[in-house]
Amino acid sequence: MGRMPCCEKVGLKKGPWTPDEDKKLLDYVRKHGHGIWRSVPAKAGLERCGKSCRLRWINYLKPDIKRGNFSAEEEHTIIQLHALLGNKWSIIAAHLPQRTDNEIKNYWNSNIKKRLIRMGLDPITHKTIKKNTFETSDVCYDNPKDTINVCHVAQWESARHEAEVRGSMVQAGSGSSYFSGLILSKIPTQPCLSSHSLSTENSTAYNMYALVLATNHDFRLPVSTSSIPTLPAVSNIPQITNTESLVSYKVDNNDMGASSQSETEIEGCVSNLQDDDIMVAVEAFRRTRSESMKELFNESTSM
DNA sequence: AAGGTGTGCAACCGCGCATTC
DNA sequence: AGAATGCGCGGTTGCACACCT
Incomplete structure (x- = not known):
């Protein structure tokens, strides 16, 4: 059995919207909200498909849309x-x-x-x-340096997937994506070779954990402070140390933002991170999360 | 001036996912 | 459990306009 069409297409208007149609849709949604889009055209007096109304509203009529260059x-x-x-x-x-x-x-x-x-x-x-x-x-194995680069590209892909998942979470969540945007805005478009020492990597990874926690809008999702490794603070990069209090603050207040002090701290920390730091941190985060998942999997299979 | 081609963008289409019944 | 339904997403189309020959 095929999928039912989203609406009765016979007799429905297609193509560019007229100012009159825009006005009808705008007036209706302002007064009643859109509700079920399928029923909007009839109620608003439009000979359009509900889907078309939704698209027009989202892309053009919604009041907070910025247009232009x-x-x-x-x-x-x-x-x-x-x-x-x-x-x-x-x-x-x-x-x-x-x-x-x-x-x-x-x-x-x-x-x-x-x-x-x-x-x-x-x-x-x-x-x-x-x-x-x-x-x-991207693939050339003759030179050892190239091999490292290939490895880095693979890591980059993993980090990208992580970011994609996080992005979905942000989208699914109900709050601001401000901090996520802040982190993403610091991630370079290309993977780059890093000369960081392990100690720096550890410290930066810790920072990333804290940042991920701070930007995680739904604490029911499987990111918890228990998965943060105990790492020494051995870097010139400032370390976020009050993750627990930050989390409890957000949970207790059911608020998308942490305290203004914490916000400033996070924002400052993110701004100070260099591209290499972010790369190393994302990879360390991915690796440790992967290990945590393995542990969880082993626990569940051994039960 | 007229026809051809390129470009930008509004709108449509089909699919997948989530929810409802 | 699974069919029906609605929504949202990404890909694509087609129109209007600008530019070129």
Whole structure:
């Protein structure tokens, strides 16, 4: 049995919306809210599909939508997030206040994508394109240095998946994505080789744990302070030490933001982190989370 | 001036997921 | 449990306009 159509399409208008239609939809939603979109057209006196009404509202009529040219900062954010998440336009849009996924997608396809190609970068992988073959140049095992790079690319992919999951969580959550945006905005578009010592990595990983906890909007999800390794504070990077109190504060107050003092502390810490620090931290976070999952899995199978 | 081509973007379509019954 | 339903997402289409020949 096939899927039922979203609405009775016979006699319904398609194509560009007229100012009159916009007014009808706007007036109706302002007065009654959209409710079930399927029923909106009849109630608002529109000969449109409910889906079409929803799209029109989300992309154009919603009062808090910013239209017009993208700023350099917005463009930079889009490129960074696309490198991390791929074509997850809705998640990217969640990090750009007042911009819609459709608008970002269009801007990417008509503008940024072409510019990346002109610059010799693959718009999908964000890697350089081989001049003669147009193949991406990420696999070359002859040189040990290249092997390290390949390994780093794989780590980057893992980190990207982690970010994607986090992005979904942010989207599913009900609150602000401010801190997540702050972290994501610090993650470079390309993996880079790091010369950090293990001690620095440990410390930065700890910071990342704290930041992830601080940005985790739903503490029922499997990220807990118990999974934070005990690590020595041996870095010039300041360490967030009051994660527990931060978490309890947020839970107790059922609030998306921590105390203003904690906010300042986190924001300052994130701002001070360098790209290499973030890379190392994301990888350390991924590795330890993976180990935690293995432990959990072993526990559950041995029961 | 007219036809062809390229570009930007609003809107549509189909699918997957979540929820409801 | 599974069918029906609604919503949201990403890919694609098609139109209007600008630019080129």
